[in-house]
Amino acid sequence: MGAEQLIDPKTFTQLQELDSPSSGFLQHLYDMFTNQGEKLINEITEAIAENNPAKLQQAAHTFKGASLNMGATVLGHLCLKLEQLGKSGSIPPDTASLRQQLVKLFDESKEALHLLIHDGNK
Numbered sequence: 001m002g003a004e005q006l007i008d009p010k011t012f013t014q015l016q017e018l019d020s021p022s023s024g025f026l027q028h029l030y031d032m033f034t035n036q037g038e039k040l041i042n043e044i045t046e047a048i049a050e051n052n053p054a055k056l057q058q059a060a061h062t063f064k065g066a067s068l069n070m071g072a073t074v075l076g077h078l079c080l081k082l083e084q085l086g087k088s089g090s091i092p093p094d095t096a097s098l099r100q101q102l103v104k105l106f107d108e109s110k111e112a113l114h115l116l117i118h119d120g121n122k
Contacts, residue, residue: 006072
């Protein structure tokens with residue numbers, strides 16, 4: 001998927017408006033998003049392995065918010081699916097495949113954001 005499919009242009013434009021070339025605000029947000037995302041993927045992985053729906057719900061909810069705040073809407077919607085699974089009180093066996101999709105979408109979203117940030121600051 002390309003950046004235009006992964007990242008909501010309206011949200012990204014709003015973030016760009018808060019940035020200035022000297023502030024590095026957008027880069028800082030990106031760094032926080034990638035660091036937090038890695039931790040949350042680990043928490044989601046642990047929750048699935050431990051069959052812990054409450055932990056899955058909490059980690060997916062947090063990741064959903066972080067994703068949507070960065071404009072990563074496709075990633076945010078997948079996090080919502082995982083959050084709803086956690087809310088249901090059980091973790092079906094095919095949840096591991098959703099986790100794999102999550103990792104792939106996170107990597108693609110990070111790359112798309114990185115390109116947008118650096119193309120926008122030229």
